[in-house]
Amino acid sequence: MTQALEGRTILVVEDESLVAMLLETILEDMGCTPLGPVSTVEEALKVVAGDAPFDGALLDVNVAGKEVFPVAAALKERGVPFVFSTGYGEGGLPEEWRGQPTLQKPFTEDAVQQALMKALGVSV
Amino acid sequence: MALKELAKSGDLGADLAAAFDASPNPYMLLTPELRYAGMNRAYLEVTQQTREALIGRYVMEAFDAGGDDHNARRLLGSFQKVLATGETDHLPVLHYAIPLPDGQGGSHYVDRYWSCTHSPILDAGGTLRFILQHTTDITELQLLRRQAREGGGAESALDAIVGGGVMARAQRVQEDNRRLEVERGRLIDMFMQAPGFVAVLNGPDHVFEMVNPAYAQLVGHRPVTGQSIRDALPELQGQGYFELLDDVYATGEPFEGKESQVQLQHTPNGPLATVYLNFIYQPIRDADGRITGIFVQGHEVTDSVLAAQRQKLMIDELNHRVKNTLATVQSIAMQTARSHDDPRTFAESFQSRLMALSHTHDLLTRSHWEGADLAEILRHETEAHDPLRLLANGPPVALGPAAALSLGMIFHELATNAAKYGALSDARGRVMVDWSVADQTDRRLTIEWRELDGPPVSTPSRRGFGSRLIERNVRHDLGGEAELTYAADGLRAAITLPLDRGHDQ
Numbered sequence: 129m130t131q132a133l134e135g136r137t138i139l140v141v142e143d144e145s146l147v148a149m150l151l152e153t154i155l156e157d158m159g160c161t162p163l164g165p166v167s168t169v170e171e172a173l174k175v176v177a178g179d180a181p182f183d184g185a186l187l188d189v190n191v192a193g194k195e196v197f198p199v200a201a202a203l204k205e206r207g208v209p210f211v212f213s214t215g216y217g218e219g220g221l222p223e224e225w226r227g228q229p230t231l232q233k234p235f236t237e238d239a240v241q242q243a244l245m246k247a248l249g250v251s252v
Numbered sequence: 253m254a255l256k257e258l259a260k261s262g263d264l265g266a267d268l269a270a271a272f273d274a275s276p277n278p279y280m281l282l283t284p285e286l287r288y289a290g291m292n293r294a295y296l297e298v299t300q301q302t303r304e305a306l307i308g309r310y311v312m313e314a315f316d317a318g319g320d321d322h323n324a325r326r327l328l329g330s331f332q333k334v335l336a337t338g339e340t341d342h343l344p345v346l347h348y349a350i351p352l353p354d355g356q357g358g359s360h361y362v363d364r365y366w367s368c369t370h371s372p373i374l375d376a377g378g379t380l381r382f383i384l385q386h387t388t389d390i391t392e393l394q395l396l397r398r399q400a401r402e403g404g405g406a407e408s409a410l411d412a413i414v415g416g417g418v419m420a421r422a423q424r425v426q427e428d429n430r431r432l433e434v435e436r437g438r439l440i441d442m443f444m445q446a447p448g449f450v451a452v453l454n455g456p457d458h459v460f461e462m463v464n465p466a467y468a469q470l471v472g473h474r475p476v477t478g479q480s481i482r483d484a485l486p487e488l489q490g491q492g493y494f495e496l497l498d499d500v501y502a503t504g505e506p507f508e509g510k511e512s513q514v515q516l517q518h519t520p521n522g523p524l525a526t527v528y529l530n531f532i533y534q535p536i537r538d539a540d541g542r543i544t545g546i547f548v549q550g551h552e553v554t555d556s557v558l559a560a561q562r563q564k565l566m567i568d569e570l571n572h573r574v575k576n577t578l579a580t581v582q583s584i585a586m587q588t589a590r591s592h593d594d595p596r597t598f599a600e601s602f603q604s605r606l607m608a609l610s611h612t613h614d615l616l617t618r619s620h621w622e623g624a625d626l627a628e629i630l631r632h633e634t635e636a637h638d639p640l641r642l643l644a645n646g647p648p649v650a651l652g653p654a655a656a657l658s659l660g661m662i663f664h665e666l667a668t669n670a671a672k673y674g675a676l677s678d679a680r681g682r683v684m685v686d687w688s689v690a691d692q693t694d695r696r697l698t699i700e701w702r703e704l705d706g707p708p709v710s711t712p713s714r715r716g717f718g719s720r721l722i723e724r725n726v727r728h729d730l731g732g733e734a735e736l737t738y739a740a741d742g743l744r745a746a747i748t749l750p751l752d753r754g755h756d757q
Contacts, residue, residue, distance in 0.1 A: 144576060145658075145728035149720070150583035153590075167728045190572060215575025216568060233575040234582040 132250050133241065134159030139185040141165065141172045141199060142213070143192040147233070151186055154237045158244075168192050172199040176206060184248050186231070186240075189214035189221070200225060209247040211240075281373070282383045286311050286331055289382055298389050300352050318349040318361035327368075333433075334370045334383050336462075338478065343368045344426050345390070365394040378459070378478050448551035452536070453481060458497050458546060460484060470527075470552065472520045487517055487524055497546055500533045504543055507533040509550070511557050528557040581606065587717045604668065605661070608633055612660030616653050624656040625649065626697075630685060633663035637676055642667075646687035649697060655749065658725045659699075662734075665718035666701050666745060674703045674743050681706030681742070695751040697732075703742030711738040722747075 138160050142148040148165035155162045163182050166172045169191050175182075176199060185203055187196045189212050196212075203210045213231040214220060221230065229243040245251070272279060273292045278299075280291035288306045296303060299315075306314055311331070317324040323346060330341045346366045351359040367390050373382040440462070443450045449467035451460060457480040468476075476484035482494055491514060500507050509531045518525035531550025535543045584605050592598035611632045615624040626649040634642050651659065667676070667683075675681025687699040703709075712719075719736055722745065726734035732749025 143729065144580060145724040146580045146583040146587075146661075146721070147576070148728060149724060150579065150586055153586060165728065167731075215572040215579075220568065233579040235579070 131159045133244055133248070135161075136183040136244075136248070137161045137163050137181065138244065139163040139166075139172070139175060139182050141167075141169075141185065141191060141196060142188040143167045143190075144188075147188075151240070154240050157237065158241055169194045169196060169199055172196070173202060176202045176208070182208065184208060184244055185210040186244075187212050189216065197222070197225065200228075209249070211243040211247045278387050278389075280306075280385050280387075282311055282331065282385065284335060284380055284383075286328075286383075288314070295387070298387075299350055315348070315350055318351070320347070320349060323348050330368070330370050331383055334372050335380065338372050338374070338380055340369065340371045342370075342426075345394075345423055363391070364389060365391045380478070446549075448549060449531075451476075451548040452545060453497065453548060454545040456498075456501055457482070458494075458501070461545065466551075467548075470516070470518070472517050472522060474517070474520070485516070487515060491515060497533060500535055500546055501543055504535045504537075506535060509533075511553055526554075527552055528554045577609075580609070584609075587721075591717050601668075605664065608660055608664030609657070612657050615660075616656055621653050623650050623652050626651055626659065626687060626699075629656055629660050630663050633660055634667045637667060637671065641676060641681065642683045642685070644685045646685075646699075647689060649687065649689060649751070651751075655730055655751075658729045662722050662725060662747070665722055666743075669718055669743070670703055670706075673707075674709065675706030676703075678707055689751065697747075697749050697751050699745075699747040701743075701745040701747075703744070706742050709738050709740060709743055 138155055140148055140151050140155070140162050142151060142165050145165075145167075148167070152162040152165065163180065164172075164175065166175060172187075172191070185199075185208060187199055187203075187210055189196055200210060200212070211229045211231055212221065212225070213233060213235065215233045221228070229247040231239055231243050272290075275292055276294055278292065278295035278297075280295045281289040283289050288309050288311060291303065291306060296306075301314075312324065312328055315327075317327070326343065327346060327348065330343050333339075333341045344367055346368055347363070348366055349361040349363050352362045354360045366387050368385055368387045371384045371386070372380050373384055375381050443462070444464045446464060447466065449464065449470050451463040451467045453459065454461045459480050460476040460478065463471075463476060468474075471485060474484065481488070481497065488494060493514070496507050496509075499505070509529060511528050511530065514527050514529055515524045516527050517523070518527060529550050530553050531548065534547040534549070536545040536547050538544050585602055588602045588605065589598055592601060612624070612629060615628060615632060616622075618624075626646065627644055629651070630644050670676040670681075670683055675683050682704050684702045684704065685699065686702075687697060690696050690698065722736065723734045726732045726747055726749060730749040732747060735746045737744040737746070
């Protein structure tokens with residue numbers, strides 16, 4: 129695995145701790161620092177509105193029964209790139225968010241890296 | 253006085269009433285309930301009745317045909333036809349006995365032949381207010397014919413003179429009409445009994461001419477007949493259906509609607525309901541090919557549309573859950589792999605975690621994913637161990653799916669750890685699991701796992717996947733706290749979590 133994303137801090141929004149742990153492990157292997165993980169939309173909005181600096185975010189689309197799109201909108205406004213992760217597929221995204229880098233669950237380490245690089249505009 | 257002059261006189265109503273009363277032709281007016289609303293002098297003369305005796309009376313009671321049910325039904329049928337169609341109906345020859353005073357204070361039935369015309373009188377809004385009967389007593393003509401027949405020979409000549417040929421033709425026409433009427437009745441019966449809804453709209457304003465019971469039910473049993481669709485079903489404004497009808501009427505192109513959504517007042521005086529309809533608007537043409545109306549036919553498909561929507565939602569939800577579960581399994585595999593160098597111990601450990609997840613799924617499936625009981629989950633995850641050495645004690649606690657899945661994994665990790673290193677790893681140790689629910693308004697579940705009498709415990713040098721999973725799961729997925737204490741006489745795990753989180757799924 130390349131270290132193209134080394135040193136970046138990535139916010140993880142994911143309600144299932146096992147999946148969150150997997151993402152943390154993958155991020156750490158890539159040399160990133162995971163932020164969070166947070167398991168609700170409210171907590172995620174607090175982090176986005178807060179002072180903690182971070183370079184990107186991984187957003188589970190359905191977080192504890194709520195859609196994550198308010199967090200996506202807040203990130204867009206703050207200019208922070210992000211990747212959706214979903215079991216629904218890109219077809220499950222509303223029109224507004226189509227085309228956003230999206231991870232299909234379950235995901236490979238490679239897919240996580242590719243999606244983050246695409247979102248952050250990093251080339252190998 | 254001609255009608256135009258009457259109109260000019262400025263007192264049309266009074267003048268018309270006077271003209272009506274003075275007419276040599278017998279007239280009478282019936283309400284839609286077939287009660288006498290008025291009659292002129294000629295009518296009173298021919299029936300030898302008084303105004304007071306008739307006004308307000310049901311016509312079929314005032315004149316019951318003296319027991320001649322066949323002809324009573326014909327007369328009633330003609331009135332009903334006018335009521336149903338709003339069109340004039342004729343009875344060229346009606347054999348109808350009427351009661352006449354017998355001179356001794358009583359009455360007796362006298363045979364009479366009549367020729368009647370029944371016309372609808374509509375108000376400005378097009379609603380039928382009265383039926384006007386114009387009736388002529390043709391008894392003498394008929395008697396002349398009969399006498400001629402009985403006298404023999406001169407029948408056809410006399411018939412010709414008194415118009416018997418005309419009468420015969422009229423009777424033939426009437427016979428044809430009767431036959432057509434039967435056919436029309438049969439067609440209407442078919443419409444009426446059709447399981448789908450049927451309506452006939454007339455003219456460019458789409459005035460309801462008839463609707464069947466299924467259509468009446470669709471529109472909440474509102475009276476629509478005789479009204480334009482814009483007046484009868486105002487809630488359709490802005491939903492595009494009026495424009496579609498205008499279009500079909502203008503172009504003659506039929507329109508077919510599939511699973512078309514309509515906001516409709518579906519129950520009497522009820523709120524707007526969303527219904528889905530399959531329907532067709534078919535133009536009706538007259539003999540010259542001109543469009544005179546629109547035939548509406550279709551059926552409600554709300555149930556099947558909603559069922560299809562529910563099914564799609566369920567498939568999406570199922571897909572979401574399956575993909576999430578796969579991601580969970582992927583995580584278990586990756587984390588397990590990192591703590592096992594030996595592929596055999598990895599496989600064993602991975603499989604037992606997979607089985608733990610699967611057991612809780614089984615429990616949840618039994619309740620249609622509504623939840624599971626805490627004791628049941630504990631029993632499922634620890635059934636490989638001696639029940640006498642694992643003592644569970646606590647009240648029934650219904651857990652939602654997320655809490656059930658988490659606690660299933662947690663109990664599995666604790667039991668596996670106890671069997672490998674803790675109280676269940678030798679012959680003497682025991683495990684006590686106690687739980688309770690505090691604060692019934694904002695319920696918190698406290699679980700205590702205590703290992704006793706096992707081998708001496710020391711704090712592990714490195715936190716394994718099991719202990720990380722327990723802490724993370726409780727905190728992250730359930731919004732609670734978990735504390736693992738490696739006490740010398742045995743491991744303790746204290747878990748508290750809120751039971752009534754808004755989102756548990």
